[in-house]
Amino acid sequence: MTSTASRSHRFDIWAPDVNAITLVADGSEYPMSQRGGGWWTAPGAPSEGEVDYGYLPGTDTTPLPDPRSRRQPEGVHSLSRTFEPSAHKWADGDWRGRELQGAVIYELHIGTFTTEGTLEAAAGKLGYLKELGVDFVELLPVNGFNGTHNWGYDGVLWYTVHEGYGGPAAYQRFVDAAHRAGLGVIQDVVYNHLGPSGNYLPRFGPYLKSGEGNTWGDSVNLDGGGSDEVRRYILDNAAMWLRDYHVDGLRIDAVHAFKDERAVHLLEEFGALGDAVSTETGRPITMIAESDLNNPRLLYPRDVNGYGLEGQWSDDFHHAVHVNISGETEGYYSDFNSLGALAKVLRVGFFHDGSYSSFRGRHHGRPINTGLVHPAALVVCSQNHDQIGNRATGDRLSQSLSYGQLALAAVLTLTSPFTPMLFMGEEYGATTPWQFFTSHPEPELGKATAEGRIKEFERMGWDPAVVPDPQDPETFRRSKLNWGEATEGDHARLLELYRSLTALRRSTPELAGLGFTDTAVDYTEEEGWLRFRRGDVHVVLNFSEQTVKLDDAGGTLLLSTDEATQPDGASLVLAPWSAAILRA
Structure with missing residues (x-):
């Protein structure tokens, strides 16, 4: 613009x-x-x-x-x-960036990733992340918010870096260290709303549209009078992260909450900005949208009326995996209660591609034109900050599921046709919760936040007594990772599995390189197994409590989660809740 x-x-x-x-x-x-x-x-x-x-x-x-x-x-x-x-004197001159295709993303929150909760302490873990086999570190929002700790989505000064994390100079050092370690950095940014405390923008100009709110408050003025400069304010901020801080991409929060009726949508301008910076720097720039619209237009090239983004989050994958390993079917999980739902997601990307959504009470989404989009454009996970933190108690899968079930989630995420994203601690089955926490200094705002949280979960049928007080400092402390777990028992075993899976993904081009049409899936609901094929690589998963034998699953065993056997060379025997990867 x-x-x-x-x-x-x-x-x-x-x-x-x-x-x-x-x-x-x-x-x-x-x-x-x-x-x-x-x-x-x-x-x-x-x-x-x-x-x-x-x-x-x-x-x-x-x-x-x-x-x-x-x-x-x-x-x-x-x-x-x-x-x-x-x-800042940058030392990343040899860094040439990283494409999204073939990469693994690791999502983390600076305040709870380490005991110290700083960018400097997080930089001390970059060697661990490199050894884990990830390619991008995705940071939850780091911009200024009121108080000492927060998820980051209550930010009000988008150009700042929270002083408690170390401020902007520490951020530059973190990115520099990540690049020297061979890791890209993706920054989570929030442009759809502002936090409730410290937002002075309306005192200066028409940054917001009063009366046109979204879930979190007044909408940002993207298409009304004065919106040229509001959009420039947003795009200049995005350019700041890419140019001044050398980040390799942005994850743009909840783009479905943008209210933009202009002919050139703000998302298209993000796509153009990323391309411009990529041309300037010679590095790939990755723009990823968080969207629940299931609208592939976000991913289509701009010359065919798309927005030209490199990626978008896909909730359908998460929901299908979650239901099939946990058995939970309430709310938005209800449509995903079958291996058939998981099979469809693996084949075509979206489950709701124009199909009826019982949760929404209407049809939702549209099919992906597989000639225009590579599967890597869909960023998928079995856990993330939202899907854990927006549960009443912030409980992770590892707090209720067995090693075998966690292993299936790992195999599905890291061998799928899509771009896998891990949430911090997932790789070793962290048992620390990740709860909703705030530190609003204003007593009335803190009280309203806590009461609103309880009412939200009361409507969903949860016992209010189990909902942690977001203002209680202990809620924040409970959410910090306990790194001592990573070397113990099944935690260490799971961590080794994740490392083996990322290594296999790197050494097996079929897993990340082939398109949508190269994925074949078969399954049996009654017996509880599913197999998907990418070229001659087969991933076989047993979601049942029974041992499963497939008579037509011969080949070289590349990896198994629980001692899969091949008794006659042409068949495969899988223990309950286990998976195997073969080259046929």
Whole structure:
């Protein structure tokens, strides 16, 4: 898109809704003057050096933070501080990036990934992640929020890095270290809403559309009056992560919540931005949308009226795997209660591709044009922050399922035709929950958050007594990984399986390289087994409590989760809740 103006001085601000504004910088006041397009500038303001600053719109007497602030040392309600990204001396000159196809993603939350909860501590685990066999580290949102700990989706200052994690300089060091370790970085970004505390954007201009809300509050103004600059604010932020912080891609949160009726959708502009930065840097840039629309247009090239994104999350895969290994069929899981549902997802990507969704009470989705989309464009998982954290107690699969069931989830995720994503701790069957936690300093907001959480789960039939208080610091502490588990018993056994599966994925091109039409699936609901084939590689899974024998499953055994046997060379015997991978 073409913006009518831009930030030409480091203190310029877009504030079309005020009739006067004053910059406060290092204790001095600088009355600002209009320079067109709703932008204000401050002649004589400090042009260099580190500066603490804020803005006084109209007759305000308390300075507000900069909407484009890079640092908030004292929190989201206090003064901003300048930050010069070019001061970092990058050491990733040899990094050439990573394509999505063939990659494995590892999703983590900085605050709970380590005991310390910092970017520096997370960087200390990069060697472990490399040995695990992942290719991308995907960070949950790191931008500024009110309080000390939060999932990150309550952010209000999108250009900042939370000081508790180490701030922007620590973020640059983390990305640099990841690249030196051979790992790409994907940053989770939220552009569909703002958090409830510290959002001062409406004091400056029409950033939000009052009365047109989504699940989390007022919608961002993507298509109304003044939306040219609002979109530029978003796209400049996306470009900041890609250029100033060298990240390799963005995961764009809940794009189905965007309200955008313009002819060129914001998602198409994200696709174009990624391509432009890729051309500039010579590195692949990966734009991934979180969407529950099952609309493959997000993935189609822009020259055929698509949005040109590299990937999107696929909830259907998660639901089909979850139901078939756990037996849970309530709510949105109800349509996935069969091996047939899993088989369809493996073959065509979406289960709801125009089919009736009982959870929604309507038909949903549309088929993928397999000539335009590679299976790798669908990012899949058996667990993620939402599917765990939005359960009443934040319980992981490992807290209720056996090793065999967890092993089936691992095999399905890491041998599927799609791009696998792991959630931190999944690889060793972490038993620590990942619960919904907040730290709102305002007592009334904290109380409302806790009560709202209880009411949400009461409507779903959960006992309110089991729902943790998100404001209780213990809820946050419980959610931190216990790394000591990784070396014990079945935890260590599961970790070794994950490492073997990622290695097999890298050494077996058929698993990640072939298209949709190269996947064949057969299954038997009664006996509880399913087999899918990618070229001459066969993945066979037993979802039952009984031993299963397949008479036509001969070949070289590449991997098994529980001592699969081939008694006569042409058949395969699988123990209950186990899987085997063969080359036929």
